Amino acid sequence: MIPHDPGAFTQGLEIRCGYLWESTGIYGQSSFRRTNIGTGEVLDLLLLPDSFFAEGFTFLNDSTVCLLTWRENTAFLLNPWTMEIKDEFYLNTEGWGICYTGEHLIQSDGTAILRFRDPDDFSVFDSVSVTLNGQPQFFLNELEYADGQILANQWRTSRILFINPDNGNVERFINLNSVVPQSGGVLNGIAANADGALFCTGKNWPVTLIINYI
Ligand SMILES: [Ca+2]
Numbered sequence: 001m002i003p004h005d006p007g008a009f010t011q012g013l014e015i016r017c018g019y020l021w022e023s024t025g026i027y028g029q030s031s032f033r034r035t036n037i038g039t040g041e042v043l044d045l046l047l048l049p050d051s052f053f054a055e056g057f058t059f060l061n062d063s064t065v066c067l068l069t070w071r072e073n074t075a076f077l078l079n080p081w082t083m084e085i086k087d088e089f090y091l092n093t094e095g096w097g098i099c100y101t102g103e104h105l106i107q108s109d110g111t112a113i114l115r116f117r118d119p120d121d122f123s124v125f126d127s128v129s130v131t132l133n134g135q136p137q138f139f140l141n142e143l144e145y146a147d148g149q150i151l152a153n154q155w156r157t158s159r160i161l162f163i164n165p166d167n168g169n170v171e172r173f174i175n176l177n178s179v180v181p182q183s184g185g186v187l188n189g190i191a192a193n194a195d196g197a198l199f200c201t202g203k204n205w206p207v208t209l210i211i212n213y214i
Pocket residue numbers: 012013014142143144189190191
């Protein structure tokens with residue numbers, strides 16, 4: 001495990017270009033951060049205007065990040081190296097989590113539905129309902145795309161679902177209950193690296209856990 005800023009109300013986590021990137025929520029405190037992947041030290045930070053509550057994010061390429069907001073109907077495009085907002089899309093749902101397959105964006109809104117969006121104009125072209133043994137899985141939150149599967153953290157649980165993007169079936173899940181730190185809030189940050197490690201943190205957690213998920 002590595003240290004994590006306990007003041008960070010984590011909403012999204014992703015590994016890119018050798019750094020661990022994070023978004024945090026709360027009106028007046030919402031941020032996007034570049035952190036040291038080995039120490040958790042915050043190296044750079046963009047603070048959003050007070051009227052926006054940041055949610056999940058994902059990289060579209062090495063120099064473009066798509067960052068959701070919760071109820072502000074806005075998805076920002078920003079440059080993670082200059083921390084400048086470059087553009088924005090209209091978001092017609094609540095924003096919770098988002099990941100990128102390399103071809104399209106997949107977005108959650110707190111329900112059991114995942115929407116597939118075109119990265120060029122953010123339009124929805126498909127969606128799946130996520131089920132486990134036929135039962136809808138609500139509160140899908142922070143997402144990650146790895147090994148052709150969608151990984152989803154289910155809000156208010158320590159479960160990470162492994163979802164088949166073709167049909168929404170949960171193929172398996174892991175539960176981090178036994179390793180979640182005593183202090184802090186819910187699990188809300190999952191980021192996979194290329195070696196099969198999953199970095200997991202949560203709202204105001206003092207640490208980021210590193211687990212093997214394969
Ligand atoms: Ca993620």
